[in-house]
Amino acid sequence: MKIVVTGAKGRIGAVLVDYARSQGAQVLGVDSVGRGSWREQYIAADLTDTGSCYDVLRGADAVINLAAIADSGMFPNAHTFQTNMAITYNVFLAAAHLGVPRVVWASSIQVNHTVPAHRPVRYQYFPLDEAHPVDPQSEYALSKYLGEQIAEYFARDYGLTTVSLRFTDVVTVERWPSLPQAIPPDLRYPIPHYVHIHDCARACYLAATAPLPAGSHTLAFIAARDTHVDMPSRELIARYYPDAELRADIQGYQALISGRRAEEAFGFVPQYSCRS
Ligand SMILES: NC(=O)c1ccc[n+]([C@@H]2O[C@H](COP(=O)([O-])OP(=O)(O)OC[C@H]3O[C@@H](n4cnc5c(N)ncnc54)[C@H](O)[C@@H]3O)[C@@H](O)[C@H]2O)c1
Structure with missing residues (x-):
């Protein structure tokens, strides 16, 4: 299987390229960094x-x-927005015209809560899932939200199989030892969330290779099964989001984001917890 990984020189991309190759995929890495090398397939x-x-x-x-x-x-907001929109649209358009059947791309939890937030972030219920209304509060978050609409459009109108992965905070190997961490004294504190970078890379690979209905768009959070803060999850909800409805029996430090969609659609179950 030939997979093109864009952003291949970035934090997640570099890990993903190694992981996909270890699984037997033929990977072409693409990025705007430096210059290419056919020997390295870059x-x-x-x-x-x-x-x-x-x-x-x-x-x-x-x-x-x-x-x-x-x-x-x-960068200036307009540059961030225009760059991200151009890359996302171009990749989907080229895939559609060239007959590349599957496009997976990185959206972000920031469509639900942007960091830093401009206004208070409101959650209607927990665990947060993909059906919850979004509230992008920056041009970066807006570019991710509109990217999800592009993914939906190319599935519906061109028959591509598309997957938008709402990454939570992707924790690098270097940062991993600092978790779990104390909760910052900020009343606008967004819900805690994270995913280990190796889990994140595996989720990308699964989304690209698992059987999915042709012409479908799957939108899925990619998150660990627990939080990375030292406050129990119920206490956290009571303190910061007292009006939110509790739709599941959240215990201990259990995540406030549902991982069900990613598990059901393409078999992603995180293997890393910052408490193990
Ligand atoms: N790291 C996180 O916690 C996190 C969370 C949510 C979403 N995401 C998303 O995941 C993706 C990867 O994130 P990352 O943390 O590895 O970021 P990163 O900045 O390390 O990697 C992004 C890569 O994209 C490349 N790039 C930028 N503009 C380009 C262009 N015009 N043409 C070609 N390449 C270009 C950069 O050179 C860089 O190597 C991004 O889309 C990001 O928005 C990351």
Whole structure:
């Protein structure tokens, strides 16, 4: 199976490339960093350029699109928004025209709560799931929300099989020893969430390779099964979100985000907990 991984030189992309190769996939890495090397199966390309997208996606069975400006505050908002929209649209368009049947791409928990938030973040119920209303509060978050609409559109109108992965806070191997952590004294504290970077990479690979209905769009949170803070989850809800409805019997430090969709759709079960 030939998979194109964009954002291949980024934090998650680099881990994903190694993981997918270890599973036997033929992987072409693409990123705008440095210059390419056919020996390393890496091509340097700016994916805001539509023609470059067509070139690198040719012959692929799936693309996992991680290339993006990966947060707010690094560049002017307009640049972040325009870059992310251009990359996402170009990748989906090229896949549709070239017959690349599966597109997986990185959305973000920031569609539900943006960091830092401009207004109080409200949750109607817990565990949070994909049916909960979103509230993007930055151009970065907006680019992720609109990317989900693009994924939906290309599934519906072009028959692509698309997967939007709402990554939670992806914890690198270097940061892992610092968890669990104390809760910050901020009343706008967003719900705690995380996923180990190796779990995140495995989720991408599963989303690209597991059987899914042709022409479907799957939207799924990618999260650990517990929180990464030292406050029990019920206490946390009572303190920060007292009006939210409790839709499940959340115990101990259990996650406030449901992982059911990712498990049912493509078999993703996280293997890492910061408490084990
Ligand atoms: N890290 C997290 O906690 C997290 C959480 C939610 C969502 N995400 C999303 O996951 C994806 C990967 O995140 P990451 O943490 O690895 O970020 P990262 O910044 O480490 O990697 C992103 C990569 O995209 C590349 N890129 C940027 N613009 C490009 C362009 N025009 N053409 C080609 N490549 C380009 C960058 O060079 C970089 O290597 C991003 O889409 C990000 O928004 C990450």
